[in-house]
Ligand SMILES: Cc1ncc(C[n+]2csc(CCOP(=O)(O)OP(=O)(O)O)c2C)c(N)n1
Ligand code: SF4
């Protein structure tokens with residue numbers, strides 16, 4: 012068949028959202044599209060949105076699952092505020108996502124699903140495809156299901172398997188529209204259905220049919236191209252925050268030459284770290300699914316006492332349960348990494364939604380004066396480096412470290428410039444092997460003058476038998492002590508040794524060098540804050556951006572940085588927890604800007620807020 | 629045995645330099661002395677022995693043992709010890725806990741450690757009271773117990789710790805008494821030889837808040853009529869009575885005459901050991917001591933370690949090379 016000639020348009024960026032029922036395979040479709048896009052060399056940022064229920068009734072609003080991918084020919088910082096293209100596999104997917112679409116957006120709908128019954132399920136009296144309500148959008152009606160089944164008529168697969176392949180039809184169509192290379196998807200299908208050659212063939216056929224549909228029908232007159240982005244040379248891979256975090260922990264085990272022991276209790280959105288680490292036993296990784304979060308951290312602490320790199324991964328409710336054991340680890344001065352993938356609270360809150368509301372708990376949420384180190388990754392791939400940094404601090408300074416990730420970075424993905432293994436930090440530690448006093452005694456709380464860390468004397472070391480515990484310890488000897496002066500000394504020492512951990516200075520991005528306003532963020536808000544600042548600068552406004560990775564201790568230069576600006580704005584996905592710390596500690600009139608919707612900031616929200624501050628003070 | 633001689637350890641070697649601070653007359657002293665005297669028999673170097681405890685009078689125990697030790701937090705010792713034991717198969721890990729520590733705040737960890745069959749020796753000092761917090765009733769106190777927190781008598785039924793342990797799939801379950809050093813040490817010996825979790829309940833007198841709780845089975849005037857000594861291969865009797873399995877009944881019964889059953893702790897079906905634990909209620913009227921159950925099942929430690937070892941053996945390349953492979957896995961692309 013002779014294909015009509017198609018116009019090719021160049022774009023610099025596109026945001027596509029794939030939305031469907033949770034059974035429609037939208038996460039997989041989005042993942043594949045992302046992978047094809049990565050192969051092409053665009054910069055990418057993605058964000059999935061899962062329904063809270065595992066299998067909400069089919070075709071209902073709570074059952075909608077979506078995956079958004081933003082790709083561009085320049086470096087981008089967020090998964091995009093609003094989709095330019097929505098792929099809606101059923102009426103529920105259309106209804107749930109329509110409000111996010113700007114006028115003029117393309118909507119590709121699976122018309123086969125727009126039945127009276129499905130429309131009624133989500134409260135459409137009339138089909139929106141027919142009542143004119145979508146007039147401001149470019150709607151592309153495609154009978155995705157029947158076209159897929161038609162293409163598979165000869166294939167011999169069941170009707171059910173055929174229907175299931177409709178996501179590949181959609182992927183083929185979108186891959187054609189955006190000129191994506193598809194070899195990796197074909198390879199993927201071969202791997203995924205290795206045991207079912209009939210399904211490999213069916214899914215490939217469906218993909219090809221979708222592609223051909225774009226090429227041959229008149230419904231789609233334009234094809235788009237997005238040139239590769241200029242990215243640093245090197246090998247890349249697309250990665251989510253949770254995956255990167257798990258790999259960072261494996262890297263820490265390799266670079267420290269220590270066995271890794273993970274104690275965890277399943278909880279959204281942290282479970283994927285447990286799943287990932289449980290696959291890497293060959294690196295000496297032991298994972299234990301404990302009976303609860305208290306046991307999970309207890310086992311990790313027990314392993315750390317025995318000389319392992321002890322890690323526990325959880326979300327806010329789990330950190331609350333772990334509090335008493337974290338205090339014990341602080342008293343024992345043992346290395347331990349506690350990962351909190353934050354979600355919206357309080358209580359069960361919104362488990363699949365994001366928030367930064369555990370900062371106070373990380374910094375202050377324990378009994379007694381119980382200081383520890385806190386760090387937060389700023390993007391999905393940064394989770395790798397943040398995990399290594401958490402392990403480095405824990406091992407070098409013998410302290411628990413809380414790593415504050417959140418649902419946004421944990422499930423989002425971006426291209427990751429793969430580090431070279433030899434350039435990763437060397438995390439080797441020395442266990443104590445001999446007495447540490449001149450008269451041949453072993454004092455478990457005699458500190459290294461440089462790191463203020465006490466010796467890590469693991470059971471099995473002859474001559475160093477000693478007892479430790481949660482009761483207050485006498486300086487140096489570690490014997491139980493109720494001496495008032497000793498307690499005062501020990502409390503102050505525990506605080507001082509955390510504050511003395513050297514952390515890198517905070518960098519300020521102030522290209523015009525004359526900004527009056529500094530926007531200060533931490534953790535996952537880096538992307539939207541950065542995108543907002545860029546947009547303002549492009550419009551001729553000046554603004555400075557600083558982003559904190561280390562929240563305890565804070566960088567030594569932070570006070571000076573803050574003092575250099577007339578106005579400091581602190582956007583957070585909480586009610587102002589970092590802002591309160593900044594105000595208390597530096598007596599700076601930091602202005603909080605807060606959003607607690609369970610959704611990440613959009614760059615547009617921050618841009619308009621910051622524009623107002625820059626212009627009106 | 630050769631190693632024992634080479635080690636030449638004595639009870640004194642297991643005494644730490646810390647002053648023991650229990651109330652004078654407390655049953656914990658007798659247990660400590662019995663354990664310290666028993667330890668050299670293990671023929672394990674001191675540095676490979678670790679005592680982990682929770683919180684309570686009993687949980688001060690590790691401070692007095694010249695081994696490695698951790699006095700942790702209330703109820704959590706089994707969890708902490710699980711992480712230690714699973715990652716350090718070379719160690720002999722002992723847990724010391726109290727009735728409140730193990731059965732109240734730490735109940736969850738105890739049952740899961742037993743279910744997993746972690747290679748831990750768990751010594752539960754049961755004084756049927758909260759000692760350290762000065763005398764509240766505990767989950768093993770008899771119903772109606774009058775204490776500071778229950779002036780009108782406690783309203784809740786106690787646990788039978790051994791029945792609970794068996795319900796949690798424990799592979800080794802035993803009971804002994806603080807004041808009977810010989811028996812205590814024989815039970816420790818059997819526990820130490822057991823691979824997997826060994827659960828030992830030790831009746832311990834708190835002479836301050838619950839004095840005489842176990843007198844019925846300690847006092848020479850009464851004990852012979854109330855104490856049942858379980859011995860492998862021996863008929864089970866108490867005074868002039870026999871422990872029998874009446875036809876058509878699920879449990880065991882103490883009665884005059886009949887054929888006493890012959891004790892066998894290795895019976896796989898836990899129903900037998902369970903029936904033994906039900907011979908006594910909190911009235912101690914017919915209380916068995918000794919090893920109730922002693923069966924073999926792979927320990928959590930063994931299984932977990934094997935998985936890691938197998939994965940390591942199948943792997944090729946240095947850890948750094950493997951890491952490089954892991955980071956570069958999946959769909960990658962290169963920008964020149
Ligand atoms: C989280 C927590 N809750 C409460 C306590 C107070 N507390 C310490 S020991 C104890 C009970 C101890 O009873 P048991 O385990 O029977 O030990 P015993 O003192 O009788 O040997 C309690 C409630 C604590 N230390 N920690
Ligand atoms: S209170 Fe009771 S259990 Fe505690 S030390 Fe004193 S006698 Fe022993």
Ligand SMILES: [Mg+2]
Nearest residue numbers: 726727755757
């Ligand atoms: Mg007690």
